[in-house]
Every structure is written in C-alpha cells, then in structure tokens.
Amino acid sequence: MIKLLKNGIVYTPKYLGRRDILILGEKIGLVEKEINIATFPLEIETYDLTGKTVVPGFIDSHVHLTGGGGEGGYSTRTPEINLSQLIEGGITTVIGCLGTDGITRSLENLYAKAKALDEEGITTLIFTGSYAVPPVTFTGSIVKDIVLIDKVVGVGEIAISDHRSTQPTLEEIKKIASNARLGGLLSGKAGIVNFHVGAGERGIDYLFEIVLKSEIPITNLYPTHMNRNEKLLFQGIEFAKMGGYFDLTTSTSTEEGKIKTVKFLKECYENRVIDKVTLTSDGQGSLPKFDEEGKFVGLKIGEVTSLFDIVKTSVEKSYLPLEEALKTITLNPSKVLKLKTKGKVERNFDADLVILDKDFEIDGVISRGNFLMYEKKLLKRGTFET
Numbered sequence: 001m002i003k004l005l006k007n008g009i010v011y012t013p014k015y016l017g018r019r020d021i022l023i024l025g026e027k028i029g030l031v032e033k034e035i036n037i038a039t040f041p042l043e044i045e046t047y048d049l050t051g052k053t054v055v056p057g058f059i060d061s062h063v064h065l066t067g068g069g070g071e072g073g074y075s076t077r078t079p080e081i082n083l084s085q086l087i088e089g090g091i092t093t094v095i096g097c098l099g100t101d102g103i104t105r106s107l108e109n110l111y112a113k114a115k116a117l118d119e120e121g122i123t124t125l126i127f128t129g130s131y132a133v134p135p136v137t138f139t140g141s142i143v144k145d146i147v148l149i150d151k152v153v154g155v156g157e158i159a160i161s162d163h164r165s166t167q168p169t170l171e172e173i174k175k176i177a178s179n180a181r182l183g184g185l186l187s188g189k190a191g192i193v194n195f196h197v198g199a200g201e202r203g204i205d206y207l208f209e210i211v212l213k214s215e216i217p218i219t220n221l222y223p224t225h226m227n228r229n230e231k232l233l234f235q236g237i238e239f240a241k242m243g244g245y246f247d248l249t250t251s252t253s254t255e256e257g258k259i260k261t262v263k264f265l266k267e268c269y270e271n272r273v274i275d276k277v278t279l280t281s282d283g284q285g286s287l288p289k290f291d292e293e294g295k296f297v298g299l300k301i302g303e304v305t306s307l308f309d310i311v312k313t314s315v316e317k318s319y320l321p322l323e324e325a326l327k328t329i330t331l332n333p334s335k336v337l338k339l340k341t342k343g344k345v346e347r348n349f350d351a352d353l354v355i356l357d358k359d360f361e362i363d364g365v366i367s368r369g370n371f372l373m374y375e376k377k378l379l380k381r382g383t384f385e386t
C-alpha cells in the first residue's frame with residue numbers, strides 16, 4: 001500500500017519543518033516539501049496532517065515484555081505487556097529483557113513474546129541473560145546466543161552494585177562484555193551489555209575499569225538506571241565524555257521521581273552529552289522499595305507510556321528543545337542498538353512514525369507502514385486483548 005502524509009511538521013528528530021511524506025510498503029519513500037500524486041498511476045491513501053507534528057517511532061530498549069518483579073514473593077510477579085500499551089506509548093521498536101527473576105521467567109518465553117509482538121505489527125529484539133552472573137542463555141554461550149538467535153542483540157540486564165545481584169567479580173563482568181562484543185562482531189549486531197546499576201557505592205566503577213584496563217570498547221557497555229541518584233548521573237556524564245552511552249529510566253513510583261528525571265535530562269543537555277543519552281521505560285518491570293535493613297516494603301509496575309511522557313514534560317518545562325529531547329528515544333537508541341533503518345524520518349528508513357497533535361499528545365502511530373493508531377483511536381490490539 002502507498003500512503004501520502006501531507007503537511008505535517010517533521011522532526012527527523014532534527015527540526016525539518018512542514019513536509020510531505022510518501023510511504024511505500026514498510027519504508028519511507030520520500031520526504032519532500034511538496035509531493036504531487038495527481039499523475040500517479042497507483043491507488044494512494046492520502047492523510048492531511050495539517051497542524052500535526054511527525055516524529056520517528058519511539059525505540060524503548062529496556063522492557064520486561066513477559067513481566068518481571070517477584071521481589072516480594074510470588075504474588076508480586078508483574079504481568080506481561082499488551083500490544084495496546086506499546087502503541088499508546090508510541091513505541092514501534094522494543095527490546096525485551098529479563099530482570100531479577102531469571103528462575104520463573106524464561107528466555108524462551110521472552111523470545112516467543114517478542115515474536116508475537118512482531119507478528120502483531122511492531123519491531124522487537126531481546127537481550128539474553130537476566131540480572132544473574134553467570135547469565136542464563138539459550139545455548140549455554142553468550143556468543144552463540146547472539147550469533148545464532150535472530151532476535152538476540154546483546155546481554156542484559158546484568159545487575160551490578162545492587163543487593164539483588166549475584167555480586168559478580170570484575171573478571172566475570174569482563175568475560176561477559178568480551179563475549180557480547182565477539183558475538184556482536186560475528187553477527188553484525190550491537191553486542192552490547194545492558195547493565196542494571198543499583199544504588200550500591202561502587203556505581204559503574206567496574207565499567208571504568210574495563211574501559212581503562214582492557215581492549216573492550218566503551219560502546220559495548222550500556223548502563224541503565226543512571227538517574228537513580230546524583231552520583232550515578234555524574235558517573236554517567238563522565239562515561240559519556242569518554243564516548244559511552246548511558247540510559248535513564250523513565251518509570252518512577254513517585255511524582256518527585258519524575259521531576260528528578262526531567263531535571264537530570266536537563267543536566268545531560270547542559271553538560272553537552274545529550275547525544276550519548278537514551279531513555280528507556282523499564283515497562284512491566286517492578287519498581288520495588290526496600291527499607292534500610294533491605295526488607296521489602298512494596299512495589300509498583302513500570303509503564304512504557306512514561307517514555308514519551310518524560311520527553312514531553314522536559315520540553316514543556318523548556319529544559320531542552322523538542323529536537324534534542326526526541327533524540328533520546330529515537331536516534332540515540334538506534335545508534336546504541338546498531339539499527340541502521342530505525343530512529344529517523346528519512347528516505348529508505350523503516351516507516352515507523354508517531355504523529356503528535358497540537359498539545360504534543362500521541363495522536364497516531366505508524367509501524368512498518370501500517371497505522372496502529374489514528375486520531376487517538378487504537379486500530380490494533382494484541383490477539384487476546386478485549
């Protein structure tokens with residue numbers, strides 16, 4: 001099918017202005033000031049997006065697609081995600097992972113859920129492993145998982161500096177990073193290690209050690225939850241100045257948590273590292289609370305809709321311009337994950353687009369050339385969603 005989106009204000013994420021976009025099948029065919037189809041011999045669906053903004057589809061590279069949690073026992077295992085939640089969040093590419101519970105949650109189930117969402121219309125990849133070291137794998141080898149399993153793009157979320165980690169040694173972390181890198185080289189994939197960074201004193205010390213005392217490039221190391229506290233944020237900015245990417249989690253259990261995250265995003269912009277920062281939602285992951293003795297107090301569930309919400313809030317507060325904030329959920333993650341046809345509104349890129357209305361609310365979602373939401377109406381739901 002050919003679709004023509006007329007008169008939208010386009011951010012590639014760079015501000016481009018009013019443009020017409022021609023969608024050919026699953027790809028963006030043209031982005032031009034004016035596209036005339038009067039003489040086109042084929043049938044074309046035309047949509048007038050006057051007054052609307054068109055941005056790249058959002059990439060969320062850390063979502064517990066099959067649920068997570070469990071830190072408070074069996075009844076605190078969180079539910080798996082539904083397609084409609086991802087569409088409402090404007091997410092057209094999602095990376096699934098396991099977390100604390102790598103026992104009752106399986107990689108096989110994660111893989112099947114990722115395939116299901118693929119069939120239902122969005123683009124999915126997964127991380128092998130979970131919090132624990134040695135990591136759980138499909139094949140017994142991280143390198144084999146990355147080379148032989150189509151959807152495996154890296155390893156994660158490997159926990160460090162956290163009371164729920166397996167207290168891995170630096171040597172163990174180095175081994176994981178080197179295996180991920182080798183797997184990435186042999187498969188042409190990112191081969192990254194997504195590190196879950198807890199509140200522990202050591203922060204990302206291990207990652208600095210690896211960069212300074214091994215041959216492993218910093219771009220294979222991808223720490224998340226770096227907005228957990230100020231110390232981690234400044235380690236992240238340090239890490240970015242050395243060429244690394246780092247990630248802020250957008251799901252928070254409190255309003256002040258949200259205000260802190262948008263302030264930290266502003267900090268990244270002011271420290272001129274925004275091009276090395278991504279946001280991820282930790283959707284369907286648990287947001288557990290522990291008291292000083294480490295006793296479980298309670299947990300909330302991460303929401304994928306927090307991803308764009310943080311971008312929107314930071315722009316509404318004029319902390320950074322839209323084209324800069326948008327990079328963190330489009331262009332930047334596409335670079336971290338080495339997704340060559342994702343993350344931009346540009347000719348020959350995948351036709352993954354989000355349409356925003358005049359209040360910058362998500363109004364439409366197009367994934368691989370198909371509308372999944374139009375004028376705020378969901379056009380698609382998961383197979384068993386009511």
Ligand SMILES: CC(C)C[C@H](NC(=O)C[C@H](N)C(=O)O)C(=O)O
Pocket residue numbers: 064067068069070098099100101196225228249251252282284285286287288
């Ligand atoms: C960044 C904070 C707020 C949330 C973070 N979530 C996870 O790591 C995922 C969770 N443990 C799961 O496996 O579902 C945390 O627990 O520290």
Ligand SMILES: [Zn+2]
Pocket residue numbers: 099157196197225
């Ligand atoms: Zn985590």
Ligand SMILES: [Zn+2]
Pocket residue numbers: 062064099157282285
């Ligand atoms: Zn997580």
